[in-house]
Amino acid sequence: MADPSSYRPKPGQIPDSPGVYRFRDEHGRVIYVGKAKSLRQRLSSYFQDLAGLHQRTRTMVTTASSVEWTVVATEVEALQLEYTWIKHYDPRFNVKYRDDKSYPSLAVTLNEEFPRVQVMRGPKRKGVRYFGPYAHAWAIRETVDLMLRAFPVRTCSAGVFKRSAQIGRPCLLGYIGKCSAPCVGRVSPAEHRELAEEFCDFMAGRTGAYLKRLERQMHEAAEEMEYEKAARLRDDIGALKSAMEKNAVVLADATDADLVALAEDELEAAVQIFHVRGGRVRGQRGWVTDRVEAVGSAGLVEHALQQLYGDEQGEVIPREVLVPALPEPAGPVREWLAERRGSRVDLRVPQRGDKKDLLATVARNAQQALVLHKTKRASDLTTRSRALEEIAEALELDSAPLRIECYDISHLQGDDVVGSMVVFEDGLARKSEYRRFEIKGFTGQDDVRAMHEVITRRFRRYVQEKQKTGEWGDPEAEAAAERGREDAPTDALADALADAPADGPADGPAGRDPDTGRPKKFAYPPQLVVVDGGQPQVAAAKKALGELGVDDVAVVGLAKRLEEVWLPDSDDPVILPRSSEGLYMLQRVRDEAHRFAIAYQRKKRARSMRAGPLDDVPGLGESRRRAVLKHFGSVKRLRAATIEQICEVPGIGRKTAETIAATLAQAAPAAPAVNTATGEIMDE
Secondary structure, three states: OOOHHHOOOOOOOOOOOOEEEEEEOOOOOEEEEEEEOOHHHHHHHHOOOHHHOOHHHHHHHHHOOEEEEEEOOOHHHHHHHHHHHHHHHOOOOOOEEEEOOOOOEEEEOOOOOOOEEEEEOOOOOOOOEEEOOOOOHHHHHHHHHHHOOOOOOEOOOHHHHHHHHHHOOOOHHHHOOOOOOHHHOOOOHHHHHHHHHHHHHHHOOOOHHHHHHHHHHHHHHHHOOOHHHHHHHHHHHHHHHHHHHOOOEOOOOOOOEEEEEEEEOOOEEEEEEEEEEOOEEEEEEEEEEEOOOOOOHHHHHHHHHHHHHOOOOHHHOOOEEEOOOOOOOOHHHHHHHHHHHOOOOEEEOOOOHHHHHHHHHHHHHHHHHHHHHHHHHHHOHHHHHHHHHHHHHHHOOOOOOOEEEEEEEEEEOOEEEEEEEEEEEOOEEOHHHOEEEEOOOOOOOOHHHHHHHHHHHHHHHHHHHHHHHOOOOOHHHHHHHHHOOOOOOHHHHHHHHHHOOOOOOOOOOOOEOOOOOOEOOOOOOOOEEEEEOOHHHHHHHHHHHHHOOOOOOEEEEEEOOOOEEEOOOOOOOEOOOOOOHHHHHHHHHHHHHHHHHHHHHHHHHHHHHOOOHHHHOOOOOHHHHHHHHHHHOOHHHHHHOOHHHHHOOOOOOHHHHHHHHHHHHHOOOOOOEEOOOOOOEEOO
């Protein structure tokens, strides 16, 4: 680890002008490229106290061993040079975009004597006109097949074209009217190029004038009684309209725009782009990026624009680019886009109307892309194995933690405090093993104390199960287990199992004891316990395990702010690389525990908000509460009923009826409802 002060430039060396800078490691490799309006101010920010730097920035400056810079005239030049150097050096600490696949485009090879329409992937070639990209190649082929009736442009390969010219006979498409057959001289090179240019104009969105011209020609042919020609033109118009319908109209004002949206978390971000031409969505593409660089949404947007337009020129860049957040500053990016297009480009955040709604749709696509990427990444066996090995190595465990349990605490300003436990086995969620805890030992807000209670209750049951089987031989642990009480009522655990979505049925072998049918207890210990929090939560979990005599389970905490991994009795956290599969798995486990805790807390809060007087009746379940209320119609009538009348409800015996009457007599009646318009007192 290098000391940044060892390579810090001397005062006055760094110019106060726009430029681009590069950090290099001890081997001379470029590890980070950045741009700045003022090199002096930007570079000085990297050489402050390390404690004040973002974790990712701190890792970068301690990995580097030198810094160099290049002065440019304007911020626009700095933006272009930064993009060029990032493409050239591929620095490890810069944002990296990964195409989840190579998107196909519809290409017209205008650089050939006889232009060809085809599907193309990969880098763009000079002299080729591109439309898209599209999500699927079959979508391009369907569109082209419909349009070849009106624009019979060549689609065959060079080999097929050459062979047809040699034998003097066109291919099948030439015979069925879907190719003008330039290979055998049916049209001249100039006529065929005109067809290709009309095809490009139509694909670019200039459809109205061409359709009107075809309709006029159709009517003229009909008036001259050339009915076959009129029918052919009618079919051409129908084919073109069918091709247009494949791209739904999303903006009524024939807008040309690109819409860029983000979905991000602590480690990764997904970028989605919709290409709208002539008011229709003509293409879609997206990337996923590792967030190895400390940038926010504005920075991610700037990097996405560089990736999208860095190699483009002319009308490929639309007149309007809509984004969720403007780069800071936005002026140089606008100028850079305008230079590449050759005219003004409007870069802005839509505030209302159809464009804002469409950007929200793009954002939903980005969120789905991020979820799909994470699902693919999590389901890969090799990736999971590597993640578990990285965790074992970083935490110095004897073996990979095949079972990981994670705990989280959730509450609303100290009310309805609950805990959650999620289980991952072999890197995959075991949802039938999830548990929920209602904090009973105290009231109020104290996450550390709540974590201690949850860990104690979970592992007390583990100790009790070991005592039953005779596997537990520690006298202190046995005494501790004897002093404890049972964790939670059986029906509460059953409710927890029913609420948790399971990989299999809740009453299967993974969920219930085969002999009693009751939920299984916590007899299987994890190799690793993860708590959501820092040092205090880790210390509480370790203390709870120590009190029970459990010393063979590793405990760590994952702090959300900087994704630091905290170990018991350690003043410094373990910092896993941002690209580490182990960190990704720990984060996924922690996020799942957080989600499960919040879901239970919200359900509990909603249940308390709907609570009524009958909820306090001991032994009266949900079904019999509904039956009583249905029989009497309201609590007011139930309160006025005699015990004999309550006994008339099916399923209610005399003892239960007496309990209901006593409970309602003790509870204060609710204030009568009043109609605020008339002042009338309303019955319940």
